[in-house]
Amino acid sequence: xxxxxxxxxxxxxxxxxxxxxxxxxxxxxxxxxxxxxxxxxxxxxxxxxxxxxxxxxxxxxxxxxxxxxxxxxxxxxxxxxxxxxxxxxxxxxxxxxxxxxxxxxxxxxxxxxxxxxxxxxxxxxxxxxxxxxxxxxxxxxxxxxxxxxxxxxxxxxxxxxxxxxxxxxxxxxxxxxxxxxxxxxxxxxxxxxxxxxxxxxxxxxxxxxxxxxxxxxxxxxxxxxxxxxxxxxxxxxxxxxxxxxxxxxxxxxxxxxxxxxxxxxxxxxxxxxxxxxxxxxxxxxxxxxxxxxxxxxxxxxxxxxxxxxxxxxxxxxxxxx
Amino acid sequence: xxxxxxxxxxxxxxxxxxxxxxxxxxxxxxxxxxxxxxxxxxxxxxxxxxxxxxxxxxxxxxxxxxxxxxxxxxxxxxxxxxxxxxxxxxxxxxxxxxxxxxxxxxxxxxxxxxxxxxxxxxxxxxxxxxxxxxxxxxxxxxxxxxxxxxxxxxxxxxxxxxxxxxxxxxxxxxxxxxxxxxxxxxxxxxxxxxxxxxxxxxxxxxxxxxxxxxxxxxxxxxxxxxxxxxxxxxxxxxxxxxxxxxxxxxxxxxxxxxxxxxxxxxxxxxxxxxxxxxxxxxxxxxxxxxxxxxxxxxxxxxxxxxxxxxxxxxxxxxxxxxxxxxxxx
Numbered sequence: 001x002x003x004x005x006x007x008x009x010x011x012x013x014x015x016x017x018x019x020x021x022x023x024x025x026x027x028x029x030x031x032x033x034x035x036x037x038x039x040x041x042x043x044x045x046x047x048x049x050x051x052x053x054x055x056x057x058x059x060x061x062x063x064x065x066x067x068x069x070x071x072x073x074x075x076x077x078x079x080x081x082x083x084x085x086x087x088x089x090x091x092x093x094x095x096x097x098x099x100x101x102x103x104x105x106x107x108x109x110x111x112x113x114x115x116x117x118x119x120x121x122x123x124x125x126x127x128x129x130x131x132x133x134x135x136x137x138x139x140x141x142x143x144x145x146x147x148x149x150x151x152x153x154x155x156x157x158x159x160x161x162x163x164x165x166x167x168x169x170x171x172x173x174x175x176x177x178x179x180x181x182x183x184x185x186x187x188x189x190x191x192x193x194x195x196x197x198x199x200x201x202x203x204x205x206x207x208x209x210x211x212x213x214x215x216x217x218x219x220x221x222x223x224x225x226x227x228x229x230x231x232x233x234x235x236x237x238x239x240x241x242x243x244x245x246x247x248x249x250x251x252x253x254x255x256x257x258x259x260x261x262x263x264x265x266x267x268x269x270x271x272x273x274x275x276x277x278x279x280x281x282x283x284x285x286x287x288x289x290x291x292x293x294x295x296x297x298x299x300x301x302x303x304x305x306x307x308x309x310x311x312x313x314x315x316x317x318x319x320x321x
Numbered sequence: 322x323x324x325x326x327x328x329x330x331x332x333x334x335x336x337x338x339x340x341x342x343x344x345x346x347x348x349x350x351x352x353x354x355x356x357x358x359x360x361x362x363x364x365x366x367x368x369x370x371x372x373x374x375x376x377x378x379x380x381x382x383x384x385x386x387x388x389x390x391x392x393x394x395x396x397x398x399x400x401x402x403x404x405x406x407x408x409x410x411x412x413x414x415x416x417x418x419x420x421x422x423x424x425x426x427x428x429x430x431x432x433x434x435x436x437x438x439x440x441x442x443x444x445x446x447x448x449x450x451x452x453x454x455x456x457x458x459x460x461x462x463x464x465x466x467x468x469x470x471x472x473x474x475x476x477x478x479x480x481x482x483x484x485x486x487x488x489x490x491x492x493x494x495x496x497x498x499x500x501x502x503x504x505x506x507x508x509x510x511x512x513x514x515x516x517x518x519x520x521x522x523x524x525x526x527x528x529x530x531x532x533x534x535x536x537x538x539x540x541x542x543x544x545x546x547x548x549x550x551x552x553x554x555x556x557x558x559x560x561x562x563x564x565x566x567x568x569x570x571x572x573x574x575x576x577x578x579x580x581x582x583x584x585x586x587x588x589x590x591x592x593x594x595x596x597x598x599x600x601x602x603x604x605x606x607x608x609x610x611x612x613x614x615x616x617x618x619x620x621x622x623x624x625x626x627x628x629x630x631x632x633x634x635x636x637x638x639x640x641x642x643x644x645x646x647x648x649x650x
Binding site for chain 1: 544
């Protein structure tokens with residue numbers, strides 16, 4: 001395996017990890033505030049659809065992005081109303097959102113475009129273009145560093161950089177601001193927050209909306225960054241992988257980055273090396289493709305140690321009377 | 322008998338006779354859906370063509386999960402539809418179970434063989450069509466490496482890959498053919514993101530022609546190839562128009578003709594195995610205005626020569642499905 005191959009695999013890792021990272025951070029905000037969210041998949045799907053649809057019609061990827069985020073926020077709003085305002089079961093509400101998104105996207109897509117739930121292929125301004133960072137030319141002559149910079153660091157769409165930037169921002173927001181302290185507290189002991197005179201409902205809604213925003217970015221990246229248009233069920237389980245990564249990361253932002261990069265790396269490896277020949281023994285492609293899932297089970301069962309979810313997670317807050 | 326009764330009776334009789342006369346044909350799509358721009362869409366187009374030509378109507382069902390296979394086939398048979406066209410090799414077991422239950426209904430199975438007195442099995446020689454596009458790919462190739470992205474890892478798709486590799490090696494014996502699959506579950510037919518990543522990995526390994534036989538996933542492959550500045554090959558339907566000037570050709574599998582034929586033959590269609598090969602026009606490669614600049618006259622002449630030789634039997638293309646081996650891998 002030469003240096004360029006490693007770079008190409010890492011490059012692919014970064015692309016594949018980006019939607020996972022967005023979704024993982026989205027889940028982190030929601031669950032840290034005590035609202036479990038297994039509807040990440042559905043929100044991503046809704047965002048992917050509407051961003052693909054609007055970008056295809058307007059040929060403007062930024063309008064598409066806005067529409068995608070709006071779709072995801074709407075789904076978040078439903079989740080919030082069901083599980084915060086009406087104190088419904090958060091898991092059931094999340095499952096409902098997944099089904100709602102899977103059905104609505106195809107139904108509306110078929111009605112608008114008559115392409116069987118697909119949106120038209122995006123051209124030109126309808127997609128996020130890759131950005132070449134300054135300095136690629138200057139560094140091109142330097143061995144190792146030049147190709148590293150050109151292949152791995154430069155040449156991604158803007159959303160990849162936004163996702164990476166979201167990690168320190170999330171960390172700062174959660175651990176260095178008053179809002180973050182209250183958000184974490186509301187996921188551990190909402191009664192204490194309420195006693196201090198801070199609205200539990202407002203805080204939880206804020207968290208669920210941040211979750212919607214990030215899921216919207218994830219979905220828009222899938223439809224307008226990674227591919228060129230929406231295809232039914234295109235999230236293909238990425239929302240659930242993000243949830244696994246979230247538990248793996250024990251609900252912390254930097255660890256979330258590491259976990260999603262690991263899952264991205266595994267997927268990139270299985271795409272690149274389908275039959276690995278280890279001197280006589282050939283590892284079949286099925287093993288490589290199952291690896292992310294097998295590893296998820298192993299990691300979750302053994303290696304993370306004790307992953308303790310936010311204590312008030314999953315419980316609707318009822319004021320004592 | 323009051324007037325009302327008379328009307329109701331007449332209406333009922335009319336409805337009954339209408340039901341008797343209209344033994345509508347029916348079409349059951351496989352997973353992947355009616356608009357996959359590929360296999361199922363070709364069937365839809367064939368049925369639409371029949372409807373337009375004859376003014377007739379037909380019933381259709383889109384499967385959502387594998388669990389619905391038997392249920393849908395039974396429901397169609399119960400509804401009185403005849404003949405019933407069932408798409409996809411995965412319905413082999415379905416018809417083995419359902420066809421004997423309805424001996425008066427004729428079934429048409431596309432892509433697999435079921436031995437039953439009331440089943441017509443239509444199979445295509447995909448390896449022959451893939452051989453021809455493999456030749457074209459090798460002739461357009463400059464880097465010495467071409468590649469293939471399959472959908473689900475199953476013998477049918479491997480037969481595409483095997484024919485493709487054989488054709489390529491007939492032109493350039495030392496050409497390298499990278500073969501990758503998207504997955505092992507039906508989700509592999511609908512993951513353009515993964516398809517695109519696999520294509521990008523292949524391009525970075527030097528491939529300059531990528532053949533996708535992967536349903537909806539193939540759209541991501543064709544997109545990645547167009548973005549990466551290399552050529553791609555579409556499958557089943559003519560996909561040349563998707564990225565005009567960047568799709569070398571498409572491996573045609575004329576499913577629409579098979580469906581059209583079945584609908585035209587009506588409830589009394591002949592059963593047995595129908596082989597849609599090169600000679601019968603069941604498979605081929607697409608030439609149109611979108612790829613006219615990519616396929617030179619010389620390339621076309623060579624492909625036509627091989628086509629004639631396959632029809633005449635002087636070139637025999639190995640079918641992976643017969644013995645699960647491929648001489649070109």
